[in-house]
Amino acid sequence: MQIVCLLFDGVTALDAVGPYEVLSRLPGATFGFVAVEGTAVLTDNGVLGLEAGATMDQTAAADVLVVPGGLGTRRLVADERVLAWIRSIDATTTWTTSVCTGSLLLGAAGLLRGVEATTHWSERHTLAAYGARPVVRRVVESGKIVTAAGVSAGIDMALTLASRLAGEAVAQAIQLGIEYDPEPPFDAGTPEKAPPAVLGLVRELLGAPTG
Amino acid sequence: MQIVCLLFDGVTALDAVGPYEVLSRLPGATFGFVAVEGTAVLTDNGVLGLEAGATMDQTAAADVLVVPGGLGTRRLVADERVLAWIRSIDATTTWTTSVCTGSLLLGAAGLLRGVEATTHWSERHTLAAYGARPVVRRVVESGKIVTAAGVSAGIDMALTLASRLAGEAVAQAIQLGIEYDPEPPFDAGTPEKAPPAVLGLVRELLGAPTG
Numbered sequence: 001m002q003i004v005c006l007l008f009d010g011v012t013a014l015d016a017v018g019p020y021e022v023l024s025r026l027p028g029a030t031f032g033f034v035a036v037e038g039t040a041v042l043t044d045n046g047v048l049g050l051e052a053g054a055t056m057d058q059t060a061a062a063d064v065l066v067v068p069g070g071l072g073t074r075r076l077v078a079d080e081r082v083l084a085w086i087r088s089i090d091a092t093t094t095w096t097t098s099v100c101t102g103s104l105l106l107g108a109a110g111l112l113r114g115v116e117a118t119t120h121w122s123e124r125h126t127l128a129a130y131g132a133r134p135v136v137r138r139v140v141e142s143g144k145i146v147t148a149a150g151v152s153a154g155i156d157m158a159l160t161l162a163s164r165l166a167g168e169a170v171a172q173a174i175q176l177g178i179e180y181d182p183e184p185p186f187d188a189g190t191p192e193k194a195p196p197a198v199l200g201l202v203r204e205l206l207g208a209p210t211g
Numbered sequence: 212m213q214i215v216c217l218l219f220d221g222v223t224a225l226d227a228v229g230p231y232e233v234l235s236r237l238p239g240a241t242f243g244f245v246a247v248e249g250t251a252v253l254t255d256n257g258v259l260g261l262e263a264g265a266t267m268d269q270t271a272a273a274d275v276l277v278v279p280g281g282l283g284t285r286r287l288v289a290d291e292r293v294l295a296w297i298r299s300i301d302a303t304t305t306w307t308t309s310v311c312t313g314s315l316l317l318g319a320a321g322l323l324r325g326v327e328a329t330t331h332w333s334e335r336h337t338l339a340a341y342g343a344r345p346v347v348r349r350v351v352e353s354g355k356i357v358t359a360a361g362v363s364a365g366i367d368m369a370l371t372l373a374s375r376l377a378g379e380a381v382a383q384a385i386q387l388g389i390e391y392d393p394e395p396p397f398d399a400g401t402p403e404k405a406p407p408a409v410l411g412l413v414r415e416l417l418g419a420p421t422g
Binding site for chain 1: 229
């Protein structure tokens with residue numbers, strides 16, 4: 001089984017690394033990163049570089065496609081070369097997935113028409129423009145398309161996908177391997193749960209949209 | 212505020228990227244990666260390279276030190292050059308932190324004597340050899356030393372640290388920014404919670420220790 005994750009300048013590191021840390025542990029699977037150009041990309045916070053093993057053009061097919069998000073997607077939604085590649089890979093995948101604003105790339109590639117999907121909370125309104133049906137859930141399965149909410153949701157998406165690909169016991173073994181027993185110190189992870197002042201702060205301090 | 216995260220060949224990507232995604236969003240903080248040698252490292256699953264901005268030797272001080280884990284720590288616990296660097300940075304930090312088996316490097320550097328600490332569940336027994344007092348908690352604060360359990364626990368550790376550094380509202384805004392409202396599809400993230408068969412499977416399929 002070939003699992004491929006797209007990388008690009010301005011990717012949010014955790015969007016890609018969450019699914020990587022889960023899916024690269026699947027027995028019998030090969031996980032590869034492919035970059036839009038060259039093999040080196042700079043993540044959106046500007047201080048961490050990621051080195052992919054191959055370029056997009058060197059990769060003609062995959063069983064599972066993972067498209068992460070990040071500010072870099074703003075540019076790529078208009079990059080027909082990237083969108084054509086996504087369409088071409090999707091044509092033969094078993095699963096086509098995204099994390100955060102990676103779903104906007106799936107949408108721009110035309111893969112979300114009539115499809116239930118999610119994205120980072122700050123970009124939910126954008127999904128409808130691609131004909132998707134935005135859903136407020138952390139992981140949304142719609143046929144072979146699986147989209148995850150913002151940034152950290154890729155871990156939950158990948159564990160869900162791992163159970164579809166290899167069964168619950170293997171998915172649970174991976175969860176145990178990465179000791180994923182989350183205990184966030186606060187309960188402010190969605191706009192619905194965060195105090196209003198925090199919602200104001202995230203837009204002011206961190207910039208929106210993020211991820 | 213200078214936050215520095217050590218990178219090395221065999222690092223577990225999520226150990227480093229979890230805290231990075233949280234702490235690099237702190238207003239007024241500079242987050243940098245430093246590598247043990249050169250600036251490029253290969254993560255433990257062998258398919259993702261990380262590019263740090265500097266080498267260890269170029270970094271003489273930091274306010275916050277983050278030491279991630281991974282199979283690469285097995286070698287580094289005997290690397291006096293790395294241990295001396297950790298001791299030297301720790302001498303003037305406000306916080307010295309680790310994720311997963313990164314705590315074994317803090318231990319080997321002599322920083323955990325009499326200190327409550329944690330690590331990946333598969334390596335808990337190792338901590339005592341460094342004079343630490345192993346604690347079964349996801350995030351353990353002991354003075355200025357903050358250690359996290361395996362791999363994914365670095366996100367929880369970093370949010371806890373963010374609240375200490377910048378207050379709860381900022382930490383919550385970062386949590387919202389990365390949409391950290393975890394929903395693991397299973398409840399198998401610790402050896403205490405995982406079914407016995409899964410505990411067997413993680414050792415068989417994924418190798419132990421991990422992370």
